[in-house]
Amino acid sequence: MTLREIITLPNPILRRKARTVTLFDSDLQTLIEDMIETLRDAPGVGLAAPQVGKSDRLIVVEYPEDDELEDSPKKLYVVVNPEVKEASEETEMGIEGCLSIPNLHGEVERTIAVIVKGQTRRGQAIKIKAQGWLARIFQHEIDHLNGIVFTDRATKVWKPAPEEPVLDNV
Ligand code: NI
Numbered sequence: 001m002t003l004r005e006i007i008t009l010p011n012p013i014l015r016r017k018a019r020t021v022t023l024f025d026s027d028l029q030t031l032i033e034d035m036i037e038t039l040r041d042a043p044g045v046g047l048a049a050p051q052v053g054k055s056d057r058l059i060v061v062e063y064p065e066d067d068e069l070e071d072s073p074k075k076l077y078v079v080v081n082p083e084v085k086e087a088s089e090e091t092e093m094g095i096e097g098c099l100s101i102p103n104l105h106g107e108v109e110r111t112i113a114v115i116v117k118g119q120t121r122r123g124q125a126i127k128i129k130a131q132g133w134l135a136r137i138f139q140h141e142i143d144h145l146n147g148i149v150f151t152d153r154a155t156k157v158w159k160p161a162p163e164e165p166v167l168d169n170v
Pocket of ligand 1 (some may be wrong): 029097098100140144170
């Protein structure tokens with residue numbers, strides 16, 4: 001596995017609509033392994049392929065299964081061609097940052113629950129139900145595949161003060 005460089009704005013790849021993945025070949029498996037390693041090294045909870053300079057519809061997310069429990073084990077999600085299929089009407093505000101936009105936080109309104117459909121790394125159909133922060137992470141990562149970053153959606157953006165809590169990077 002190889003660490004990949006995380007690209008930042010204004011790199012135009014981050015503004016491109018990423019390509020649908022059609023080949024589940026060894027290059028894709030290598031990219032996935034590298035993205036998992038890069039995500040853990042960052043460290044972060046979500047990473048989209050455009051953030052490592054690959055304009056492909058692929059995300060990796062690693063987040064505690066139950067974030068209300070202190071020692072909940074983390075669950076790794078690799079989703080190829082992810083799409084939000086169903087979204088709750090209810091939304092909530094939350095503070096986000098992004099590995100591709102260092103030193104900026106923003107308040108973003110997101111749907112509180114989503115159903116994400118996509119494919120596994122081998123091309124099998126999968127469906128994931130997510131709520132709360134996990135739902136937020138999926139929405140943030142899928143936005144990356146459409147050239148959208150959190151500052152586009154934020155109602156307020158600021159440079160975090162040193163005393164501000166460190167956010168999970170996405
Ligand atoms: Ni991001």
